Amino acid sequence: MSWKTQNKRRPGAYINVVGKGKDNTGADIGRTLLPISSQLDWGAKGIIKLNSDSNFKALLGHDINGPELQTLHEVLKGANTVLLLNNNDGKPATATEPSLPWKFTAMYPGTKGNDLHVTVQKQDSKVTVSTLFGTKMVDQQVIDVTKPDNLIDNDFVKFEKTTELAPSAPGSDGNGSNGSDGSDSKTKSLKASNTPVVMASKLESLGNDVTVDLTGGTTVPVQIADLLNDALETEDYDVATTAGFPIDSPLHKQLVDEIKHLRDDNDVKVRGVVPATTDKINYEGISTVANGVVLGDGTELDATVAAGYFAGVSSSADASKSLTYVEYPDAISAYPKFSNDKTIDALEKGQIVFTTKRNETVVIEQDINSLTKVTADKPVFFSKNRVVRTMDTVVTRIKHTFEDMFLGKITNNAAGRDLFKANIVSYLQGLSDAGVINGFNEEDITVEEGNERDAIVVNLAITPLDSMEKLYMTMVVQ
Template sequence: MAGGTWRTQNKVRPGAYINVKGDGKPVLTTPLGRLLMFQNKPLGWGKKGIIELTATSDFTALTGHNNTDEVLAPVYEALKNAETVLLLNDFDGGAKSTSTKSGVYTVNAKYKGEQGNNISVSFAPSPLADGANTRDVTVTTIFGTKQVDQVKITLPLPKADAIAAAGLTKEDQLEIHNDYVDINFGTPAEVTKELNAKGAYPLYTAIFNGLTQNAANVSLAGGSNGTNKVVDDMNDYLENEFYTVATTAGWDESSNIHKLLVEEIKLLRENVGIKVRAVVPNSTGVVYNYEGVSTVLNGYVLNDGTVVTPNIAAARFAGMSASATPDQALTYTQLDDAAEAKPKLNNDKTIEALNAGQIVFTTRDGSRVVIEQDINSLTKFTSTKPKDFRKNRVIKTLDEICTNTTQTFETSFLGKVSNNEFGRNLFKANRVSYLSVLESQNMIRDFDPSNLSLTQGDDKDAVLMDLYVTPVDSMEKLYVNLVVR
């Protein structure tokens, strides 16, 4: 019996011809829980560009700091709710810390920056056993006072039979690489090659004599920070990273970065079709009036007495907003680790702030701190931007529909399906099925297939889609008539 795979049904011999493949359905990805942040002060460590952080990340290795250090305060606060923080660490220039012993080793910090000056490396040789052809050296990397890596290297005696027994050649270069340092042992390759041609073994002679005579501890120096380039390059990252919300939390409110972020978010939403949102600190009451931007007015005090200022509190709300699903409003969501809002606003000032489109933290009975109302900065309403658009839950639902429709069209229909009635009906059936799911998830209501129509556009390759939806909002106000008989 024959078998195998097939392309067309043209086989001659009897048998089973089987193709194994996926079902062809595209996987639609979601950026839910991903928050883009911009480092406001030089970290002095870490790769140039995006550093991806979660609550369980090794912050010291990735950023050169503990997650609770002041320079990472916005990140720490955001990760109480965000699943992932994409931290833009962008700089020009700077230098790596280093330490060199000629012919023996060169130790370079993994990254540029002043934090590399906190690194030291120790070389501890073991006793040389009688008749042994090798000697062990323990290499320990220390960052500050914390041991971050330890590895044992075995050095052959600098003679031909020992090197051969170790499976090495005269030209082999010994190296150690970890999250903090790159260590290269020996003399430069060209010098080694020249001396080896004379039958010598300078590489292992220098290393062996330099590392196995006495224990040594070397400190790295010379590391310097580069110039912060976040503001100059942020737009490239805003357009090309995969995230839900971007925030300028942590930056002084006098910085121009907040307005630059707002303008870029408008551009992405309206001109590029990327439905992302922004959160900016705004204790000074700057007017943005845009449904894709939320502003944070005040902060709060944590249970341990730590005061979280508005520009750090903005990171907390941004993390919460990035992780909130489209059917979820953050109105009256409690901050479990907070004891009171700071500053506290009275009733009139709270109403004034809400009317100005501000996110306000308020203190409720029992030392509870909540988000008063999950709104954005839209305050001027029109026929195309009605009052419902001030609610973040409504905007998230509309953004979800736009994003999913774009992804589905691009992955399954664009360039693949004919623009005729049959093809357009296929796309309509897909959208009806999707919108029915949203209705079952209480994101929209009263949906009817007649609310969606597809016709050919002005060009032969264009499709015009008209869709009417009614987003669902959350209960927020209760009006009661209590009648006593």
């Protein structure tokens, strides 16, 4: 958390980040938090962890190339992991069949569960159980007719064993030729005729193929806004985005406010990406996206969806990387294309702009954030995302080092403080060697005793480096 006076009650690391400059107007990464913007009618409520190799059909009920997952598809072009916030809730579809020894229940709530069908086919001493989601077979198992317990849950359906036995009249061939359907009416009929009742395995008695349709699945969506703040405060991510939601959605402001709260009040250095709205955000932890792209297949993605790509690639970028002029995968044109004047205007507003290059590639014009009003504490270079990533990386690393290795473990004396200083110096010299910060030396940090016996005070100066972005050249021809 940030601090103004040494009056904190809770143990922890309290770190201020301020710039030193004149007023000027001129680690494990790659995790993106994304609330779902379309109703999926399937999947677990809350956070679903996804990557490019995930089984999207099983987890979300839709193919990754479908329109329902369009924004997720763009986020995954840049992110290593997406924490998808799903608001699906309701009742799962279910089914029972008297001739079968199982109750069938959809793995998740939602109306998509009503598209599930289970087919049971018997051949000799084996039965084949096939699960279909719509018209596509998604699971198939072969079990012995005497071992219904061997049927295991799959990604779509849970199988609960009910009763294994079915009534069969004496002399039955055990293959259902006497019409064995396992019903109570048959049992009563046999008893009424004083015919001895013989109980046989339902699967052994099965005659014809059986198809069971799951029904009764309902969707009762949870308000995504009710889930968002909790996810923002409790999940481990680098960048959060409300990409995919309409430009006038109140979720954008909700995300911005919560990111500011986490960064300024809790010292959690996460960042946010939203489509550019009429609101002036002016904050180094938030990037806004001004336009979209056209993909190679002609699909037009507006800024609300294309913001997902920028969020994903931002989460994967480390402190040594700028996203300026990074290509947007599979994009052939900006949408809409901005003129030179409009591009400059958007940049001056602190907006991310996608620009079409001559070879039909699309690039991120400049890796900036929404900070436009600079001060002595927040100089102009705070508007550059590479610089912000550097500052966030240093703060997070020092915070974790203190909490994991020193808090409650190391004595607060000169030797203990020197040990903490040496740890930080070693880390920062590594960043200097890697070209992340410039020319760090041991004199740039002090670790002193605080006002209380359990407090230390660290004063640290670093100079984050940025990437080359402008070439000014004069060529004299004689």
